[in-house]
Amino acid sequence: MILDYEYFKKTLNEKLFEDSYSDLIKKIAEYPERYIGLFRPTKPKTKLIQNITQSHEIRFGDALEFIFERYFEASGFKLHDKRFYSYDNKDLSIDQLFSKGDTLYMIEQKVRDDHDSTKKAGQFDNFETKYYALTRRYSGVNIIPIMWFIDDSLTKNKRYYIGRMESMASDYGCSPRLFYGETMFNRYGGIRDFDSEIWDETIDYLERWKVTLPDMPEINFDNNAEAVFEEIKDLSPIIYRKLLQNEDVIQQIFPIIFPDNKVLNMLCDYFMSKHEPVYHSLARYVTMCV
Secondary structure (H helix, E strand, O other): OOOOHHHHHHHHHHHHHOOHHHHHHHHHHHOOHHHHOOOOOOOHHHHHHHHHHHHHHHHHHHHHHHHHHHHHHHOOOEEOOOEEEOOOOOEEEOOEEEEEOOEEEEEEEEOOEOOOHHHHHHHHHHHHHHHHHHHHHOOOOEEEEEEEEOOOOOEOOHHHHHHHHHHHHHHHOOOOEEEEHHHHHOOOOOOOOOOHHHHHHHHHHHHHHHHOOOOOOOOOHHHHHHHHHHHHOOOOHHHHHHHHOOHHHHHHOHHHHOOOOHHHHHHHHHHHHOOOHHHHHHHHHHHHHO
8 A cells, every 4th residue: 555545535535625615606606607698508507517527527637646646756756846937938837747866757647638639739739848848947867758648548649649759759869658547557668667556556546436426516505504604605705796696696596506595594694793894785685585
């Protein structure tokens, strides 16, 4: 065992679900037409669920970046600052950047290879830009640029990436690598200093973690009223004004996310306890909703 399962599970849950209620509230306030627009082929509840699941997909990729960083660190690799300014003053960020001995590993880590033709070109251009910036920052260091797609069930653009890597190898005299899933950890063909136990443990933990997930994301905020209230109570008054002055949101969204008025009643009491007049105004709006 490299990482503890409880730590693994806690990390994923925090990265995926932390601030998810407040994020959804802010999106509804800023872009209500995404959920209640007449020219939407879905009802508000369906769109809310879709929004949450899409957010979880994005956050899942970020969570896995953090998890694998912990694995590499626990395996004896030295972590380097992943954010830096390039030679032309561009703010760059690399998914994984670490070293062992005299070799620096740069990994662009994605969950799956499913980009369309435009995005795949832009993604590789970005990959090459970061590699070149690293060669300027770490002059004389052996840098291995790696593109790694974690889900090996999709290899949509594999031939394209191989072709681009061959050109990159010729142009820069480097050895770029393309991996899918566990191939990065294989003793033969993978990265020599990586431990295959990392992959095996990750798969085992992910299988155990997925059993704990609900079948559908929770969009009834009143089912977890106290936790939701604590998370959203200090959002900007501007956010609440946009929500509470939009009749369509109140009529179509509030019955879905606040069906029992538990959170709304907590917000009303909280706003009334504040000294600023703006909160008393918000409390009156809330009172009209419950």
